[in-house]
Amino acid sequence: MRRAIYPGSFDPVTNGHLDIIERGCKLFDEIIIAILVNPDKRPLFTIEERREMLLEVIQTISTGNCRLLVEDFQGLLVHYAVQREADAIVRGIRAVSDYEYELQMALMNRRLEPRIETVFMMPAEVYSYVSSRLVKEVFQLGATIQGLVPPSVEARMSEKLKRG
Ligand SMILES: Nc1ncnc2c1ncn2[C@@H]1O[C@H](COP(=O)(O)OP(=O)(O)OP(=O)(O)O)[C@@H](O)[C@H]1O
Numbered sequence: 001m002r003r004a005i006y007p008g009s010f011d012p013v014t015n016g017h018l019d020i021i022e023r024g025c026k027l028f029d030e031i032i033i034a035i036l037v038n039p040d041k042r043p044l045f046t047i048e049e050r051r052e053m054l055l056e057v058i059q060t061i062s063t064g065n066c067r068l069l070v071e072d073f074q075g076l077l078v079h080y081a082v083q084r085e086a087d088a089i090v091r092g093i094r095a096v097s098d099y100e101y102e103l104q105m106a107l108m109n110r111r112l113e114p115r116i117e118t119v120f121m122m123p124a125e126v127y128s129y130v131s132s133r134l135v136k137e138v139f140q141l142g143a144t145i146q147g148l149v150p151p152s153v154e155a156r157m158s159e160k161l162k163r164g
């Protein structure tokens with residue numbers, strides 16, 4: 001049984017995240033999608049809203065025999081990963097700009113917990129520029145985000161920002 005943790009803010013979940021989850025499902029028997037509770041950030045959606053959106057949209061992707069769970073965590077990722085008896089941490093790499101930060105985190109996490117491997121996955125090119133931050137930014141300025149997030153997330157965004 002191979003279990004991975006896919007950590008992130010998921011504020012909100014995008015099609016880029018879902019692409020990485022689908023690919024991760026080819027490698028792991030179970031993936032825990034772990035929402036990071038970060039008291040220093042001002043998120044658009046609450047943890048509960050983010051969890052609801054994730055639970056909704058993971059129904060729509062092909063996961064094969066892989067089991068998906070949605071949880072949240074605080075503090076050190078590797079502590080949480082050990083506590084959940086995970087083998088690996090899954091991260092997505094979009095562009096070279098992601099690489100530097102991700103490498104630094106992966107090496108620090110390896111130092112803190114050598115038993116846990118970090119696995120990097122590349123999304124489909126069409127999602128290589130999609131981030132939660134950019135999706136929120138363009139949506140707030142009136143652009144369409146169709147195709148970048150699942151329809152249910154787009155609806156939540158309209159509701160939240162009183163648009164649509
Ligand atoms: N479009 C994407 N393609 C590949 N990986 C992605 C994509 N979007 C996010 N990821 C990866 O998912 C993980 C969680 O990312 P995170 O929750 O920070 O999403 P984000 O879209 O980068 O959000 P934000 O803009 O708030 O930073 C990270 O490893 C990140 O690189």
Ligand SMILES: [Mg+2]
Pocket residue numbers: 131
């Ligand atoms: Mg990010």
